[in-house]
Amino acid sequence: MVNKRYKKEIEDFIYKGEKTPFTLGTLVVVIFCVFLLILATFSEFNLVRFRPLFEDSFKILMVNFPYVAQIPTTILISAILGIRFSLLTLILYILLGLFLVPVFGYGGGIQYAKLYVFGYILGFIPATFAVNYFLKKYTGFLSILYAGLAGIFSVYLTGILYALILLLFRQINFQFFVDAVLYIGFTRTFYDFLLSVFAILISCPIKQILWLAMNNSVSKRQK
Numbered sequence: 001m002v003n004k005r006y007k008k009e010i011e012d013f014i015y016k017g018e019k020t021p022f023t024l025g026t027l028v029v030v031i032f033c034v035f036l037l038i039l040a041t042f043s044e045f046n047l048v049r050f051r052p053l054f055e056d057s058f059k060i061l062m063v064n065f066p067y068v069a070q071i072p073t074t075i076l077i078s079a080i081l082g083i084r085f086s087l088l089t090l091i092l093y094i095l096l097g098l099f100l101v102p103v104f105g106y107g108g109g110i111q112y113a114k115l116y117v118f119g120y121i122l123g124f125i126p127a128t129f130a131v132n133y134f135l136k137k138y139t140g141f142l143s144i145l146y147a148g149l150a151g152i153f154s155v156y157l158t159g160i161l162y163a164l165i166l167l168l169f170r171q172i173n174f175q176f177f178v179d180a181v182l183y184i185g186f187t188r189t190f191y192d193f194l195l196s197v198f199a200i201l202i203s204c205p206i207k208q209i210l211w212l213a214m215n216n217s218v219s220k221r222q223k
Contacts, residue, residue, distance in 0.1 A: 020082045025213035033077045033089045034096070038103045040073035049187040065187065068105065070120075071127070072195035075151045078128035079135060079203035080210065086128040094121060114171050116180040119162020123155035130154045135200070148196035156184050 020026060046064040078086040093103065102108030104121065112118055130150035135143050163180035166172045 020085055021215055023214060025215070026081075026085060029210050029214055030081065030085050030089050030092070033081065033086075034092050037070070037073055037077065037089070037093050040069050041103060041105055044068050047187075047191055067188065067191055069195055070105075070124075071152060071155055071192045072199045074124045074127055074155075075131055075148065075196045076199035076203055076206075078131040078151065079147070079200050080207045083128060083132045086132075087125065090124050090128065093124075097121075114166070116159070116163040116166055116172055116176055117183075119166075119180070120155055120159035120183075122162060123158030126158055127151040127154040131200075144197055144200045147200055148193055151196060152189060152192050156189070159183075 044066045047067045048062050049065050074086075074090070077089055080086075081089060097103040097108040098110050098112060100108075104112055104118075106112070106115060106117060128151075130153070131147045134147040134150050137143070138146055160181060163172065163177050167174065167177045
């Protein structure tokens with residue numbers, strides 16, 4: 001009897017695909033995810049890309065380039081928290097950068113909205129809808145691939161459209177618009193996809209661990 005009682009109590013804390021509840025623990029996890037996104041914004045590391053070189057003979061050079069894992073981190077948060085609380089995380093991050101602390105890659109403040117790179121930050125919002133839609137609509141590894149692609153596509157499309165709006169209102173010139181498009185790049189997108197797939201794969205065990213905080217005994221008593 002004792003073993004069965006403890007087994008039931010343990011099972012009550014295990015995540016089984018339920019909707020993320022609104023608890024104090026969930027808010028703590030949201031705040032943690034905000035700091036995780038800030039950490040990803042300022043954590044730059046070198047990755048390798050291949051560059052063709054035509055001189056006396058054809059060569060392929062391995063060149064390091066700086067990479068920031070904001071998109072995979074956003075997709076990880078979206079997969080862990082679901083739409084409601086990942087949106088809360090992203091809104092807190094954006095408000096923090098616009099009005100309180102310069103947590104964006106190139107600073108912060110309300111004037112940051114005039115930079116074309118702000119469009120990519122806004123793209124995190126439709127990305128979380130896309131990720132959760134495909135994770136719910138499909139099953140297995142196919143859902144992970146679709147969710148990763150949809151999340152990345154949402155960010156970059158929003159960034160390009162935002163840059164186009166700034167161009168139409170003459171906030172940037174055509175060269176800046178071209179820079180916004182070229183910012184994407186095949187190599188960057190390739191790494192975004194690989195790391196986003198990995199992020200979604202590890203999101204389930206991470207959520208199972210965080211479920212202890214997000215689904216505490218207080219929420220259980222309220223059911």
